[in-house]
Amino acid sequence: MNSINTNWRQLGSKFIVLIVLAVAVLFAIVSCSGKAPSKTQGIAPEVVVDYLHKIIEAERSVYTEHVVNRLGESGVMKTSENWKNEKNLPLPAQMLRMAAEESSQDGAFTYRLISPWNINDEQSPKTEFEKKGMENVIKTGEPFKELQTINGNQYFSAIYPDKAVSIACVKCHNNHPVHKKRYPNKFFSIGDVMGGIELNLPLK
Numbered sequence: 001m002n003s004i005n006t007n008w009r010q011l012g013s014k015f016i017v018l019i020v021l022a023v024a025v026l027f028a029i030v031s032c033s034g035k036a037p038s039k040t041q042g043i044a045p046e047v048v049v050d051y052l053h054k055i056i057e058a059e060r061s062v063y064t065e066h067v068v069n070r071l072g073e074s075g076v077m078k079t080s081e082n083w084k085n086e087k088n089l090p091l092p093a094q095m096l097r098m099a100a101e102e103s104s105q106d107g108a109f110t111y112r113l114i115s116p117w118n119i120n121d122e123q124s125p126k127t128e129f130e131k132k133g134m135e136n137v138i139k140t141g142e143p144f145k146e147l148q149t150i151n152g153n154q155y156f157s158a159i160y161p162d163k164a165v166s167i168a169c170v171k172c173h174n175n176h177p178v179h180k181k182r183y184p185n186k187f188f189s190i191g192d193v194m195g196g197i198e199l200n201l202p203l204k
């Protein structure tokens with residue numbers, strides 16, 4: 001009888017220990033989950049620029065391949081720099097610029113094309129970041145990312161490789177009179193890095 005009592009007592013104390021442990025674990029879970037949102041609030045800037053770039057790049061490729069290349073090859077409509085007056089299609093670079101102007105109206109972020117083999121003088125790498133980043137991207141084929149301070153404001157900036165994804169990119173650039181004159185020995189092939197897409201995300 002005594003030994004049965006001792007067993008019950010032992011079991012009882014084990015049960016209490018278990019309950020105490022369970023409460024402690026529950027408390028830990030609740031207090032951790034309470035803190036979790038503040039830790040994960042906001043997405044890291046390097047991830048945000050990756051997302052933005054994915055969309056810009058996808059739309060650029062789709063427009064070049066399925067509109068410019070398709071309509072050009074079939075002779076339905078060509079592209080030209082003076083597309084509005086000539087009733088042609090805008091160049092892929094003009095398309096990107098128009099979209100960049102629209103989307104940066106509220107000052108959320110900016111993006112643009114640059115290249116050391118630029119046709120348009122506005123699009124040569126100009127700042128230290130652009131020069132260093134573009135050189136790096138051409139060497140590695142990988143994006144270049146860095147924090148920048150411009151006029152006292154902090155930006156997370158990135159340059160992604162702008163590659164010749166369509167035969168239209170290669171044909172048009174290699175045969176452009178400005179390209180031929182400025183870079184007579186530079187012939188792009190499919191897959192080559194032709195320049196970069198630069199993104200500047202304000203960190204305010």
Ligand code: HEC
Pocket residue numbers: 060061064068079080081091092093094113114115117118119120121123162163164165166168169170172173176194195196
């Ligand atoms: C039909 C001709 C044409 C096609 C197709 C074309 N480009 Fe361009 N691209 C140009 C011209 C012209 C410019 C400069 C004029 C401007 O920016 O308004 C330019 C600008 C650029 C620039 C900025 C540097 C510069 O040269 O001023 C890059 C980078 C670039 N193109 C890469 C590409 C890639 C990659 C593709 C394919 C996805 C492509 N281009 C398709 C004609 C073309």
